[in-house]
Amino acid sequence: MVEVVSNSPQQTEQFAEQLGKVLTGGETIAYFGGLGMGKTRFTAGLARGMGIKADVSSPTFSLVHEYHGEKTLYHFDMYRITTFEDLCSTGFYDYLDWGGVLAVEWSENIENALPEEKLIKIEILRGEDDESRILRMSGESIYEDSWR
Numbered sequence: 001m002v003e004v005v006s007n008s009p010q011q012t013e014q015f016a017e018q019l020g021k022v023l024t025g026g027e028t029i030a031y032f033g034g035l036g037m038g039k040t041r042f043t044a045g046l047a048r049g050m051g052i053k054a055d056v057s058s059p060t061f062s063l064v065h066e067y068h069g070e071k072t073l074y075h076f077d078m079y080r081i082t083t084f085e086d087l088c089s090t091g092f093y094d095y096l097d098w099g100g101v102l103a104v105e106w107s108e109n110i111e112n113a114l115p116e117e118k119l120i121k122i123e124i125l126r127g128e129d130d131e132s133r134i135l136r137m138s139g140e141s142i143y144e145d146s147w148r
């Protein structure tokens with residue numbers, strides 16, 4: 001586990017960008033952390049690190065957004081996903097097989113369905129003031145080292 005403190009949305013994006021640069025494809029980035037913690041902002045930085053030039057927005061209503069670069073990023077929002085049937089209907093299991101990078105908001109809701117292989121857990125906690133967040137990453141060392 002590696003933990004860093006972010007004092008602004010920009011800093012959160014920078015940490016995410018560093019992680020995005022070391023992704024090789026096939027990773028699942030599972031976010032844990034409540035409303036407005038910065039999961040979507042983090043994903044914007046991740047995309048930048050992956051060399052994707054696109055504006056990342058919340059996939060709340062469409063459930064998944066796709067961003068194409070050298071590698072593909074699939075950005076999911078599982079906020080409304082509560083059953084196995086719901087999850088299947090998002091196509092999550094199909095996307096897992098395609099070798100892209102999955103970024104999954106509200107992973108709390110699908111914790112049992114997360115793959116073991118190339119799993120990167122990102123927990124975002126409130127910091128000391130409104131603009132600060134504690135970012136915790138658990139995954140293989142090639143990923144954790146991007147914050148060391």
Ligand SMILES: Nc1ncnc2c1ncn2[C@@H]1O[C@H](COP(=O)(O)OP(=O)(O)OP(=O)(O)O)[C@@H](O)[C@H]1O
Nearest residue numbers: 006007008009012035036037038039040041131133
């Ligand atoms: N250090 C920080 N890192 C990230 N976001 C921050 C930080 N400080 C303040 N913010 C603000 O918190 C909000 C995070 O919004 P964002 O949509 O990324 O959260 P989210 O976790 O995706 O929320 P939701 O659960 O609604 O999808 C933004 O308005 C951002 O400006």
Ligand SMILES: [Mg+2]
Nearest residue numbers: 039040058105
């Ligand atoms: Mg979001």
